[in-house]
Amino acid sequence: MFHNLKYLFRHAVLLLVILFFARICFAVAFVPLDVVSSHLSVFPHLLFNVLRFDVQVVCYVLLLPTVLTFVFAALRRPWTDRVLSRFRRIYFSITSMLILMISGIDLGFYANFNSHINLTFFDFFNEGPLGLLQTIWEEYHCVYEAIAFLIVLLPVLWCIRRIERGSVPSVPAASPAPSAGPSVRRRICLSAVLLLYITFLAIGLRGSVWRFPLQIEDTFVSDQKTLNDLVPNAVYMLKKAYKEKKDAFRMENTADLLQQFRFKSLQEALDVYTGGKVKMEGKDTLAALQHALFAEAADTMRLPQPNVVIIYSESWSNYLFHLQRKDAEMYFHLRRHFHDDLLFRNFQSVQNGTVASLENLYVSTPYPRFFASAYRFRLLPTSIALPFKASRYTTMFMSGMDAAWENCAEALLHQHFDAVYDKFHILKDYPRAAYNSIGVYDEYLFQALLGQLEKPSAKRRMIAVMTTTNHPPFEFPRNLKLPPLPESIYHSKCFAEHNRKVLDKYLTGFRYYNKVLGEFLDRFKASAAAKNTILVITGDHNVRSILDYDTVDKRYEHSVPLYIYLPPYLRRPAYRQLTCRWGSHDDIVPTLAPFAFRHTRYFKMGRNLLDTSAPDGIYFSSNVEQMEAAPAYRRQAERRTDARNLLRLVYFGKVLR
Structure with missing residues (x-):
């Protein structure tokens, strides 16, 4: 042996x-x-x-x-x-x-x-x-x-x-019996x-x-x-x-998709989605779909283009802010920023996983695990980088993680992001930065983000950011000091998880992120970058597993906040009256388009949340598992979403084949 x-x-x-x-x-x-x-x-x-x-x-x-x-x-x-x-x-x-x-x-x-x-x-x-x-x-x-x-x-x-x-051995020999x-x-x-x-x-x-x-x-x-x-x-x-x-996804044919979404024809779906503005006559299917799914951003602002930063915050729960009390600090510095700027609380993630949310924002894909497919090597017309680059922006993805995760670096470079700035770039530029098994702590990511915004540049920047620290296994900086939570918080009826250690990890991750985000916003607003930068901050998905939705209102099951900071020259008093609108990740790009894009076509999945000419009642929030809208508009919102999803699947099927 x-x-x-x-x-x-x-x-x-x-x-x-x-x-x-x-x-x-x-x-x-x-x-x-x-x-x-x-x-x-x-x-x-x-x-x-x-x-x-x-x-x-x-x-x-x-x-x-x-x-x-x-x-x-x-x-x-x-x-x-x-x-x-x-x-x-x-x-x-x-x-x-x-x-x-x-x-x-x-x-x-x-x-x-x-x-x-x-x-x-x-x-x-x-x-x-x-x-x-x-x-x-x-x-x-x-x-x-x-x-x-x-x-x-x-x-x-x-x-x-x-x-x-x-x-x-050429000649097996008998071995004497060992002692x-x-x-x-x-x-x-x-x-x-x-x-x-x-x-x-x-x-x-x-x-x-x-x-x-x-x-x-x-x-x-x-x-x-x-x-x-x-x-x-x-x-x-x-x-x-x-x-x-x-594990690659399967693309279904148009007939099966029509049956699945309960439409008799593509024209019926086009009528529902565009209000009858797009007709198939005289056009091939792809041209009609492009007309319906893409929008033109005219140069109507007559104001300088701002930098744009979109931050996806790991597991940033909307509901957990409700736990704020005098003896239970949840907001840290954020309360002042939420009050001074625009905060949408009737907001949901479209997808319920980190990579799915990133894919939805960056390429608007209807397919799960798109970055794990062969199509990640192809530039898609729906890439978020394209309209920004057409409007003379440089584009960057930043995260504290290893960008090899879920093929992010490989996929985004093929989608015309100019640069991917990850854990190793941060550690090179900030040698004192600390990290855990997931990535560099968020406080150093925000330090690097502010450093990027303060660098001189001939072009405006679009920076998409993904945080990581508020993620299992919840490893935090050694010097982290947060005020303790009272014991009663851990016994709240809102929790489905009653293990004290597990709850403490989730709540510490949420509070750590709020603390470093608030400190970043303090530094950002004191910097020159605040004069010409739009900040959009939301969660990639809601916190998982610890909340009991038999007790908590179901509207919070997939809910994440949306915070928007506008530089002074873009602010309008009327915007503050619009934050009650329903919305989701699909509305982020249409909301940014009038400020950033100039005579540019872009893939439009949602509505401009800051459109002062639109009635509040037509806004809705579409998560893959949950629809939220005003009761009178709910049925119409569901039908419109079905039409859009059908048209998007048919469009991607034609683009990818």
Whole structure:
């Protein structure tokens, strides 16, 4: 048993060498020396994460021979060592060859697409066998690559053969019966080795001994794309791509969608949504849909364009502000800002998850997990960045998290965001910033945001921001000091969760965020940026799980606040009378459009909440699970939302095909 595990360990080392060799080839081909020399400080972390990814692959490869080794050890037959040795020789030869092959394919894929193997890799197989072979032959240097592959493979096969040499004794000899003493020591030694091996295998498969297993976020170790791309291996990226392909959404045909939303025709849906203003006659379907779903922002303001900041606040609950009492501080500095500016409390998130909310705002997608699909590599006409760029803005996404999360960095750069500024950029610009397992604490994110707004720029800025600290596992700065909450708060009837520790984490996260947001607004309003910047702050979704909606009014189930700060030159007294209107995330861009866009078409999902010419009664709030509107308008709002969702699905189906 012991000697078989020894041979498995040697094969594991060889596999690690193969993966490291592939990494060296990648570095030589794609990582500039000046990037390496200027980022030497990140290399300990980079190499550690490289080892984690490679060890995980090796542990998966070891699973099958490990199981067979344990099974054969239980059989205790003289032929088991010979069979295991032959199996290992064949098995590791095949796996080594596959790893080399996948690594080579990944290098070629990266050379063509500036990306590791991803979902689009599987598009090659849509051509059929002959078409696939023709594509490979025409687009790749097959002969040279085959020679290089053999030059690398042959030494590997020789090493595998050498590892297995002597693994089976040529003449089995009878061993004398060991004495009781050595037998006990041998059993203890074998038990220790087995325990260590199984522990190594378990940790290696998970890729981590910490709270979170190895994940795509661990590929980000710096603010340089090429260094981050050096971290994962080809096998991991192929597995990730396959999972995304397996989980990809399905686009339904128009007939099924009409039946689902209870419309007889697209024209009927167009009539409901546009009030009969768009007709199909003389237009193809796509043109009619574009006419209905896009709007033109005319240059009517005759005022300077402001900077625009849209902050999505993690789990920012509307209802929890109701817990404010003299002995229970919830607002901190926010009460004054809410009073001085515009606060919409009849407001909901459209989606109920963080990435779903981001996707809804940034590309208005009707499909879940869009950033995990192959379509994230395509620029969509619905991208929020496009109308801002057409109106001469620069566009940036900022967050304290690793932007590899849910493919945010990759997706948003393809949607024409000019820059993605994440955890590693903050740590580079603010070396004293602290962080937890989710990302840099929100207080440092806000410091970086204000720093960006204060930088001189020839163009106006649109900055989309995502906070992270108010998120499980709720890890807060060590020096955080909040006034304690009274015991009665934890026994409030509004809570469905009665575990004191759990409640305390949620409430601390909510209060921490309010505190640092209030402090940021204090600093922001004292800065020059306040003179020409619109701030829009809302929650990505409501706080989850802790509220009991049999006690709490159901209107708060998906409710998040919407706070709008307007610079002095854009304020109008009439706006303060409009904050009772119903609204949702879909209304954010239409509300910003008259201030920011100039002769620009944009994808319009909702209404301008600050339109003084529109009656309050036509506003509604559409969450995927809940509709809120004035009772007299509710039925019309539901029908209008159905029409819009149908038209959007048909539009995306035509754009993406």
